[in-house]
Amino acid sequence: MFEVNMGSLDRLLRIILGAALIGATLAGLIGVWGWIGVVPLATGLTARCPAYGMLGVRTCGTANRT
Numbered sequence: 001m002f003e004v005n006m007g008s009l010d011r012l013l014r015i016i017l018g019a020a021l022i023g024a025t026l027a028g029l030i031g032v033w034g035w036i037g038v039v040p041l042a043t044g045l046t047a048r049c050p051a052y053g054m055l056g057v058r059t060c061g062t063a064n065r066t
Contacts, residue, residue: 004047007059014044 006014021037024030043049052058 003053004060005052005058006043006047006049007061010059011044011047014040018042018044 018037018039018041021030021034022041025032025034025037047060049057
């Protein structure tokens with residue numbers, strides 16, 4: 001459906017940010033809005049960002065296309 005459009009650094013940062021937001025929410029450090037961390041976590045794990053696709057942005061090289 002979507003092709004890979006994220007590079008390794010982009011993926012790593014999204015996974016870290018998403019996990020940190022979810023962890024902070026579970027720990028009670030931030031409010032319920034922290035569940036928005038599911039979005040960067042999911043896009044980082046799948047290496048596919050629908051917004052990047054719509055905007056024509058890609059942070060990976062041509063060799064990483066699937």
